Amino acid sequence: MFGVGHLTAAxxxxxxxxxxxxxxxxxxxxxxxxxLDQQNLVIQTLLALLLEKGVxxxxxxREWVKRMDQLDGARDGKLAEDxxxxxxxxxxxxxxxxxxxxxxxxxxxxxxxxxxxx
Ligand SMILES: [Zn+2]
Numbered sequence: 001m002f003g004v005g006h007l008t009a010a011x012x013x014x015x016x017x018x019x020x021x022x023x024x025x026x027x028x029x030x031x032x033x034x035x036l037d038q039q040n041l042v043i044q045t046l047l048a049l050l051l052e053k054g055v056x057x058x059x060x061x062r063e064w065v066k067r068m069d070q071l072d073g074a075r076d077g078k079l080a081e082d083x084x085x086x087x088x089x090x091x092x093x094x095x096x097x098x099x100x101x102x103x104x105x106x107x108x109x110x111x112x113x114x115x116x117x118x
Contacts, residue, residue: 008100008111017042082112 017038026034050056056064072080085094090107097112 004111011100014039014042086112 047061050061051058066075068079069075069077074080082097084097086097087093088095088102088105088107088109091102091105093102093104095102095104095109099109100111101107102109
């Protein structure tokens, strides 16, 4: 059964692909470019694997991209992340809903990983 645990595991896996190289000082733009390049690599690997294994067909994948695009209420070629905040149950200070740890007190949080509905 698919659940939040799977999304958390997927997020951790993505993080493991986006670690910076040792002793390299990067500008903010370089950090973003590196993350984008690495996300591209992982996404293309995933898609190539799914197509190669016959898990999905190209047309089916395109249809799913359209459906996912609409999940945030706007058909604009991207899936906006929910940046709204919720209070920490421990210290009461606000964190983005997708946070897994309170940025103020370090309390473990239950991240809300489901994209916002229109
Ligand atoms: Zn807190």
